[in-house]
Amino acid sequence: MRARVVAFAAGVAAFAAAPAAAQLQPEEQAIVATVEDGFESDVALLEKITLINSGSHNHAGVKAVADALIPEFEALGFTTEWIDQSANGRAGHLFARHEGAAGTTKMLLIGHLDTVFEPDSPFTGFVREGDTAVGPGTLDDKGGIVVIIAALRAMKQAGTLDDANIVVALTGDEEDAGEPLEAARKDLVEAGKWSDVALGFEGLSIRDGKDMGVIARRSSGGWTLTTSARSGHSSGIFSEYAGYGAIYEMARILDTFRRELAEEDLTYNVGFMAGGTPAHLSEDGLSATTSGKTNIIPSTAVARGDLRALTQEQNERVAEKMRAIVADHLPGTEAQIAIEFRYPPMAPTDGNHALLDKLNLINADLGREAMQPYPPSLRGAADISFVAPYTDGLAGMGPAGTGSHAEGETIELRSIIRQAQRTAILMSRLSQERPDD
Incomplete structure (x- = not known):
């Protein structure tokens, strides 16, 4: 039927x-x-x-x-x-x-x-x-x-x-x-x-x-994003040997989501984030802690958010685009995203x-x-x-x-x-x- x-x-x-x-x-x-x-x-x-x-x-x-x-x-x-x-x-x-x-x-x-x-x-x-x-x-x-x-x-x-x-x-x-x-x-x-x-x-x-x-x-899913980078003295930020640090990589990804994922009936909120040397996600995934200094390039950053779409096809297509954005790293950084589909559309x-x-x-x-x-x-x-x-x-x-x-x-x-x-x-x-x- x-x-x-x-x-x-x-x-x-x-x-x-x-x-x-x-x-x-x-x-x-x-x-x-x-x-x-x-x-x-x-x-x-x-x-x-x-x-x-x-x-x-x-x-x-x-x-x-x-x-x-x-x-x-x-x-x-x-x-x-x-x-x-x-x-x-x-x-x-x-x-x-x-x-x-x-x-x-x-x-x-x-x-x-x-x-x-x-x-x-x-x-x-x-x-x-x-x-x-x-x-x-x-x-x-x-x-x-x-x-x-x-x-x-x-x-x-x-x-x-x-x-x-x-x-x-x-x-x-x-x-x-x-x-x-x-x-x-x-x-x-x-x-x-x-x-x-x-x-x-x-x-x-x-x-x-x-x-x-x-x-x-709409559906209700979630994602967890983690970025990492070489830490070091902040005077070396943006250099070939030091790279951009974990927070700039996090900022690049989230802003690219904002600019490139927009379409009808789709939202992808960022619930919280933290970055520093280091940043840790809590066991229950509902909070994060961090520490650092202004003269240290941050080693890690974490963020969590949700993903809501009108069809399963939209869910899967947008998830693939998110993964591609995450994979396009700034120099000297790495990033991983885990996407979980919970409530279907x-x-x-x-x-x-x-x-x-x-x-x-x-x-x-x-x-x-x-x-x-x-x-x-x-x-x-x-x-x-x-x-x-x-x-x-x-x-x-x-x-x-x-x-x-x-x-x-x-x-x-x-x-x-x-x-x-x-x-x-x-x-x-x-x-x-x-x-x-």
């Missing part, structure tokens, strides 16, 4: 030509009402799981959130499985499965149990003021989990869940994935290969006050565009505006990217809010309603399709 990759701009107006939408069916009208009626119960569930600290390294807390959710899924007829990840340095993942009619669309719903806020974080609690609430993970991604449950509950009430083939994958380490990454994401990738459609429930993208559709997300495809078209038919039936594709350069990587090579997908199906990953993270509570209604109707319609026919 995988559709070919297309240029992002090609599909921006694709849904403009979509056929006129039909009216909501009676069961879809029931979904709309059920989600609305369940709003306060959904907020109560959000508060309950927000008050459980589930920083990625708080294994007991991540498991406690899963334990709080298991009864919610089982009440809807799902079988649940806790997939232990202690061998990979993390708590585990919660998978919930529902078997429906044979041959119909297989749907994968993706969210995560963990947050960036560890137990020692001063940002705690759940504070509601009207239709907003502040708390760690309310938006990213406990609010997304609540959207999933609200949508499934509405489908159950309306009778559209019976035929639906669904796997819900709630990872316990999205904010800081376990190692090795292949093992940490093995179960998710297998679910992606099983599915026909994947929906990612991180936060809703909004631009100029309008809800947007996420059909693409979710490239824009015909299939992803077609899913957004279907969602926009639902928006029309609900009396809402069509959702334009959100620029992928404005979103980070996510777990849905791991399944993007195998299935069509939409991301950004979670609630709206502000301040993800920061103290004061806020959710717009009533956005749970519109996202759950969209999701439930979309899944209900997909559950009646037979993608292999």
Whole structure:
């Protein structure tokens, strides 16, 4: 079912030509009402799981959130499985499965149990003021989990869940994935290969006050650059016998990156650097130390940064260009770069565009505006990217809010309603399709 990759701009107006939408069916009208009626119960569930600290390294807390959710899924007829990840340095993942009619669309719903806020974080609690609430993970991604449950509950009430083939994958380490990454994401990738459609429930993208559709997300990788040179008295700098020193070689490489790598949807940030005699990268790779004197040519320099691209082809092509730039040394210097691809890209495809078209038919039936594709350069990587090579997908199906990953993270509570209604109707319609026919 995988559709070919297309240029992002090609599909921006694709849904403009979509056929006129039909009216909501009676069961879809029931979904709309059920989600609305369940709003306060959904907020109560959000508060309950927000008050459980589930920083990625708080294994007991991540498991406690899963334990709080298991009864919610089982009440809807799902079988649940806790997939232990202690061998990979993390708590585990919660998978919930529902078997429906044979041959119909297989749907994968993706969210995560963990947050960036560890137990020692001063940002705690759940504070509601009207239709907003502040708390760690309310938006990213406990609010997304609540959207999933609200949508499934509405489908159950309306009778559209019976035929639906669904796997819900709630990872316990999205904010800081376990190692090795292949093992940490093995179960998710297998679910992606099983599915026909994947929906990612991180936060809703909004631009100029309008809800947007996420059909693409960029990759997230990293690089480590090390330069070395002969040290000596600074009076010899630039000479044939002394060369240019490690810092000038580092500066040459980074500035050449800046000048020669620029292209659409690509970024390559330098997170930190250090140079001197010597410079050392810390064991965890998150800091560096150095020392030196102004009259000594520096012997070493280190820098680390990230690399984000829209397609795997762009990833690999840019990485080769980076390696070529690094290899063109200044006299008297050496340099090495190590590039690691971690989160793959979710490239824009015909299939992803077609899913957004279907969602926009639902928006029309609900009396809402069509959702334009959100620029992928404005979103980070996510777990849905791991399944993007195998299935069509939409991301950004979670609630709206502000301040993800920061103290004061806020959710717009009533956005749970519109996202759950969209999701439930979309899944209900997909559950009646037979993608292999």
